[in-house]
Amino acid sequence: SVMVTSYAQAGKMEHARDLFNRCPTKSLLLWNLMIQAYAQDGHCRQALEIFHVMNLESCPTPDEATLQIVLAACSYEGYVDGGRDCFISMQQDHGLVPEVEHFCCIADCLGRAGLLVQAEMLIRSMPCLPNSAAWTSLLGSCNLHGDVQLGASIMDNFLELEETAAPYILLSNIYA
Numbered sequence: 001s002v003m004v005t006s007y008a009q010a011g012k013m014e015h016a017r018d019l020f021n022r023c024p025t026k027s028l029l030l031w032n033l034m035i036q037a038y039a040q041d042g043h044c045r046q047a048l049e050i051f052h053v054m055n056l057e058s059c060p061t062p063d064e065a066t067l068q069i070v071l072a073a074c075s076y077e078g079y080v081d082g083g084r085d086c087f088i089s090m091q092q093d094h095g096l097v098p099e100v101e102h103f104c105c106i107a108d109c110l111g112r113a114g115l116l117v118q119a120e121m122l123i124r125s126m127p128c129l130p131n132s133a134a135w136t137s138l139l140g141s142c143n144l145h146g147d148v149q150l151g152a153s154i155m156d157n158f159l160e161l162e163e164t165a166a167p168y169i170l171l172s173n174i175y176a
Contacts, residue, residue: 001030008037013046028060032069039073047073048082055093064096071105078112100126104134111141116150132158139170148174 007016020026020034031054038047051070054062062070067090074083087106090096103126110119119141123134135158142151151174 001027001033004030005033005037008033008041011041013037013041013043026060028063028066031060031062032066035066035073036069039069039076042076044073044077044079044082048079048086051086055089062090062094062096064099064102067094067096068101068105071102071109075105075109075112078109080109080113080115083109100128100131100134103128104131104137107134108137108141111138112144114141114145116141116145116147120150120154130157136170139174143170143174146174 004016004019007013007019016034016037020030023030031050035047035050035054038044038050047070051062051066054060054066067086070086071083074080074086083106087098087102090098090102103122107119107122110116110122116138119138123130123138126134135154138154139151139158142148142154151171155171
């Protein structure tokens with residue numbers, strides 16, 4: 001796994017993939033490293049492909065970290081359908097209970113895709129208390145899509161959690 005990580009960090013994804021493919025037994029850590037390497041390199045589709053191969057081989061079973069990596073990959077690219085499929089699969093196929101980080105990834109994915117109202121509804125309906133990362137993500141998406149009204153309306157939620165300069169900076173960027 002160290003060599004796969006080294007190749008991936010050096011941007012040599014073909015070498016990383018080749019070494020990964022030649023491993024006779026792949027640990028969950030190795031699968032996660034390969035999925036994350038593709039995601040961080042901006043290759044969401046390849047990250048999802050590795051995840052699907054992992055599911056087909058049924059060994060090892062994905063865990064919460066695996067699904068968070070896949071959801072983050074979908075979020076980076078604004079790949080809403082892939083994110084939703086993964087989120088549903090997490091619960092139905094793998095019996096995993098989504099945590100706040102998983103909800104944040106889906107909300108971020110929706111926000112990047114311009115589905116700001118859906119992202120806000122998801123954050124507000126989470127079975128757990130939304131954290132500042134959820135609101136930061138939505139505020140960043142408001143900035144990306146120039147939605148001043150929604151950005152201003154979520155400031156109160158942000159301020160209930162913590163008093164930092166970050167939300168004010170993001171909001172000022174929306175107005176700029």
